[in-house]
Amino acid sequence: MAEQPDYYVKSAEKTLAVLLAFDAGHQALTVTQVAEAISVSRAAARRFLLTLVDLGYLEAEGNAYRQTPRVLDIGASYLSGLTLPQVARPHLAQLAAELSETTALCVLDDQDILYVERISNPRLHSMNVSIGNRLPAWATSMGRVLVAELPEAAREEFLNNARLRNYTSKTVSGIAELRAELETVRAQGWSLVAQELDEGLRGLAVPVYRGAQLLGALNVSVQPGRIGSASITEEMLPLMRRTAQDIADDFGGRTAARN
Amino acid sequence: MAEQPDYYVKSAEKTLAVLLAFDAGHQALTVTQVAEAISVSRAAARRFLLTLVDLGYLEAEGNAYRQTPRVLDIGASYLSGLTLPQVARPHLAQLAAELSETTALCVLDDQDILYVERISNPRLHSMNVSIGNRLPAWATSMGRVLVAELPEAAREEFLNNARLRNYTSKTVSGIAELRAELETVRAQGWSLVAQELDEGLRGLAVPVYRGAQLLGALNVSVQPGRIGSASITEEMLPLMRRTAQDIADDFGGRTAARN
DNA sequence: GCTCGTTGTGCGCAATGCGTACAGTTGTAC
DNA sequence: GTACAACTGTACGCATTGCGCACAACGAGC
Structure with missing residues (x-):
């Protein structure tokens, strides 16, 4: 793809990529599945998943993760x-x-x-x-x-x-x-x-x-x-x-x- | 607040904070306003804003930024x-x-x-x-x-x-x-x-x-x-x-x- | 003109996030 | 039972990434 300019914050892209990995066909994902879906190492995927759980956007269910209703917050401000x-x-x-x-x-x-x-x-x-x-x-x-x-x-x-x-x-x-x-x-x-x-x-x-x-x-x-x-x-x-x-x-x- | 464990990805939190800074009362924000709202340096805020523009979640309008409809993607997978x-x-x-x-x-x-x-x-x-x-x-x-x-x-x-x-x-x-x-x-x-x-x-x-x-x-x-x-x-x-x-x-x- | 408040940008530094490596757990095959 | 495969979670040293200072440029308001 196009090369990224030097102001680019890669973690921002990854954060959104993790959230978007939970699409209509994938309600619950494990660490490994997320890592594969967005092409990062398993360790990295785990860090992002745990962080997003901490922030309340995801919840753990066994070793799978799923979105919480709080993800709606992100679009809500646009809608209202x-x-x-x-x-x-x-x-x-x-x-x-x-x-x-x-x-x-x-x-x-x-x-x-x-x-x-x-x-x-x-x-x-x-x-x-x-x-x-x-x-x-x-x-x-x-x-x-x-x-x-x-x-x-x-x-x-x-x-x-x-x-x-x-x-x-x-x-x-x-x-x-x-x-x-x-x-x-x-x-x-x-x-x-x-x-x-x-x-x-x-x-x-x-x-x-x-x-x-x-x-x-x-x-x-x-x-x-x-x-x-x-x-x-x-x-x-x-x-x-x-x-x-x-x-x-x-x-x-x-x-x-x-x- | 509570101290963050060492798996924490701070950039993920900031990414979401930037997106959420655009709440119902703040449709359009400048770099400085975002920096103040989420308590980061102006340079950092700018990096995140430009990255989110690059990803299509924000658009620039003069020196102000506003959300694009694409922010709805994040919650859409939960809804459907x-x-x-x-x-x-x-x-x-x-x-x-x-x-x-x-x-x-x-x-x-x-x-x-x-x-x-x-x-x-x-x-x-x-x-x-x-x-x-x-x-x-x-x-x-x-x-x-x-x-x-x-x-x-x-x-x-x-x-x-x-x-x-x-x-x-x-x-x-x-x-x-x-x-x-x-x-x-x-x-x-x-x-x-x-x-x-x-x-x-x-x-x-x-x-x-x-x-x-x-x-x-x-x-x-x-x-x-x-x-x-x-x-x-x-x-x-x-x-x-x-x-x-x-x-x-x-x-x-x-x-x-x-x- | 000067000043204040913006804006964008370059660059050196270190903190942040990286991935390798290892260990524990579970399930299946034989 | 053992062996193996495919998962899991966790630790730690390294370098990449993102940090923020500092500077320059612009415009508004006297």
Whole structure:
């Protein structure tokens, strides 16, 4: 990789690496497993694990370690600060109520979309996505909106690094098709993705713009029966665009003082 | 404080301290501010900040730094793993739908309750609490349930360290009164707290037990009109207890293999 | 102009964290 | 039972890493 400048604190990277080693597939890890996962010696891994236990972010369970709820502290300040998710929450809730659907707000992080807020409709048991989760941007409605609105160079770089996969039979089949779809999305200002990532997943997304700055994308889930009907463009889209505008105005107004 | 054992990695503590310096009241911090906040030299603070920028958890904005959405990654694995929040989510959603109220699940962390999952009712604009947030345990329904169920020694230690404050005119007025209330909560197995932390906040909570192990507490918001009426004990409590039981069974069943 | 409060950066020093090495424990095969 | 393998935890000497002083540069406010 790129060589690190001399101000680099390697231990900081390792600390985060240890915490991130506990991903969705690895709830409990032993010293040896962590050492292998992040490529450090067993002794080093043990030092970090014991330190993190001491700080309360991990707990020991026999010779395995697991995260404690305290790890949520790290992201909590972002979620409750004067940030996009905090500002967007009431607007998303209102939209969710008006449409009786699940709504979410995402930002782009490299090749993924990152859920920063989500209001689920309790009456519908939708996909189990929670805040902080990632999904491949190219296969989701929000991701396509975010990538479509990117400057040309960034968009091309995204496409070059994109690793397409056939999640379902309806998944877009290649870079060329995806590029064409992105053109369409950019021209029309919204994206509808149905069952390309998961058989049960259908989403409609629009960008959230504050002036020339792209803040994120918001989406709502879409019932199968609505696909192709006029209710999408005539009913859902206007409400979504109004919500996006409300979020942008509110975000700008409340954070204007900070610059 | 307590002296650190010789396995301690000081840089790990500092790394987390830097990330946590960006709390709800401090969105953007300069090098000097961070150095003061966590009591390290300015040069050290700068090294950590630049490293975290390099890793993508912070971004520079002029000479100030702020968190990026990527900080959510650290807690995301906890939220989507085979952990309590993940298991509880569908059950909370069902309860929220049945009662048309906001539901939440908390665990106890020192003196605070820590929100690990929350299903809000979009039709009600309730208090803006999000996952990872903390509230003082003694002033909340979930906190009182969790503390009441603690072993005697731990409960007394909690009370000794509790720092009561009069948030509203209805806040419990002293340790003695709080201790008595905890006795009642333990005896009846639920807690109702109305407007003691905030004028608009009324919560009803029950413990979530898996055998002898206290996993957490769940609560639902309560409409003002219902306070004192029979609908709480006759309608809400049975549903909440059933949900608590469902969560505990589901949690135990799915995680049994890991021991 | 001067001063105060910032900022970024270089560099020598030592404290910090490294990894090797050894010892104890557990489980399986024979 | 022994032997072996794959874990564990712990100690200690070494050098890498991160420390903070010191300097330079910039801007704001008289």
